[in-house]
Amino acid sequence: MPEPAIQLACHHCGQLHRKPKLRRRERASCVRCGTVLLQRGKLNVSAWLALSIAALWVFLIANIMPFATLSSTGMSRSATFLEAVRVTWEQGFPLVALMCLMVGFAIPLLQLLMTSWILFFLGIKKYPYGLRTFARWIWFLKPWSMIPVFMLGVLVAVVKLADMASLEPEPGLWAFVALTFLLTFLNKLSSRKIWSLAQETGVVNDLPVDSQQAPFVLACEVCSQVTMHHEAEGKCSRCNTHVHYRKPKHKSRTLALLAAAVVFYIPANLYPIMVIETLLGSSNHTILGGVLQLWELGSWDLALIVFIASVVVPITKIIIMLVLYINDKSGQHIHMDPQSGQGPNQAG
Numbered sequence: 165m166p167e168p169a170i171q172l173a174c175h176h177c178g179q180l181h182r183k184p185k186l187r188r189r190e191r192a193s194c195v196r197c198g199t200v201l202l203q204r205g206k207l208n209v210s211a212w213l214a215l216s217i218a219a220l221w222v223f224l225i226a227n228i229m230p231f232a233t234l235s236s237t238g239m240s241r242s243a244t245f246l247e248a249v250r251v252t253w254e255q256g257f258p259l260v261a262l263m264c265l266m267v268g269f270a271i272p273l274l275q276l277l278m279t280s281w282i283l284f285f286l287g288i289k290k291y292p293y294g295l296r297t298f299a300r301w302i303w304f305l306k307p308w309s310m311i312p313v314f315m316l317g318v319l320v321a322v323v324k325l326a327d328m329a330s331l332e333p334e335p336g337l338w339a340f341v342a343l344t345f346l347l348t349f350l351n352k353l354s355s356r357k358i359w360s361l362a363q364e365t366g367v368v369n370d371l372p373v374d375s376q377q378a379p380f381v382l383a384c385e386v387c388s389q390v391t392m393h394h395e396a397e398g399k400c401s402r403c404n405t406h407v408h409y410r411k412p413k414h415k416s417r418t419l420a421l422l423a424a425a426v427v428f429y430i431p432a433n434l435y436p437i438m439v440i441e442t443l444l445g446s447s448n449h450t451i452l453g454g455v456l457q458l459w460e461l462g463s464w465d466l467a468l469i470v471f472i473a474s475v476v477v478p479i480t481k482i483i484i485m486l487v488l489y490i491n492d493k494s495g496q497h498i499h500m501d502p503q504s505g506q507g508p509n510q511a512g
């Protein structure tokens with residue numbers, strides 16, 4: 165009977181490893197797929213805390229200062245991000261306004277507040293109140309914080325409006341630029357990284373597991389703790405997040421989502437994205453038409469970014485997902501064969 169040990173599962177392929185002890189600037193990779201499992205980077209808790217507090221201040225500046233002044237035919241108007249959201253709502257686009265408010269304001273703010281809260285307590289070597297809940301929320305909200313996407317939208321609008329109206333950048337816009345870089349960097353601070361910083365600080369521990377104790381070895385996506393279960397799903401023994409071997413009906417789910425993505429991608433490219441009307445003329449463009457227009461206006465760099473972000477990336481993702489789906493032999497059912505190391509003996 166093997167002794168309980170600290171186990172670590174690869175978050176990409178599920179391969180189990182005995183957790184190594186790393187020194188600063190060392191990293192450990194998965195023996196099967198090469199994914200970096202653990203890394204003791206250059207930044208410690210105080211450095212991360214300084215970055216997140218800086219991001220909070222820049223966020224404040226970005227939202228109280230006006231970000232642009234639009235002048236056309238003798239009239240000019242400047243607005244902050246939140247005023248722009250309000251105007252969008254009043255113009256009859258409540259859904260767009262709500263979406264902008266969530267992904268450009270509420271979610272990034274919530275993420276920054278929760279991250280700073282946790283890091284502050286780790287900085288004074290105390291267990292952060294609400295660590296389990298906040299880390300789970302940080303993990304859940306991560307894909308929905310889209311300040312860089314907002315920045316790209318602003319840049320496109322500036323170039324497209326250039327010949328109809330003049331758009332003067334204001335301090336708020338520069339704060340948004342700085343925030344884009346800060347948030348992109350802070351995005352490296354995943355919930356797994358937060359738990360691993362908490363461990364380095366000594367306020368939480370890994371729980372040892374005996375991998376022969378139950379047929380299912382389930383790894384937590386939020387804190388990376390490995391938990392033994394008699395069933396294909398359960399709760400993480402450390403942070404109480406729902407863990408599962410496979411998402412129920414994962415093949416049908418993947419196919420449904422993939423089909424929906426393809427179905428929506430077609431009209432997204434065939435129909436115009438928006439129509440801009442002013443006294444001096446109107447313009448409407450599809451995504452590709454917009455890319456061509458940006459190119460003709462001389463902004464080839466912006467045209468390239470928009471082309472990569474809205475054509476190359478989605479199509480590549482769809483193709484890769486299709487190839488993985490076709491090659492996936494795992495099926496809907498889990499075959500229990502702990503001896504060969506196939507099936508449940510690898511973490512889900």
Ligand SMILES: [Zn+2]
Pocket residue numbers: 174175176177178179194195196197198199
């Ligand atoms: Zn792996």
Ligand SMILES: [Zn+2]
Pocket residue numbers: 384385386387388389400401402403404405
């Ligand atoms: Zn967990």
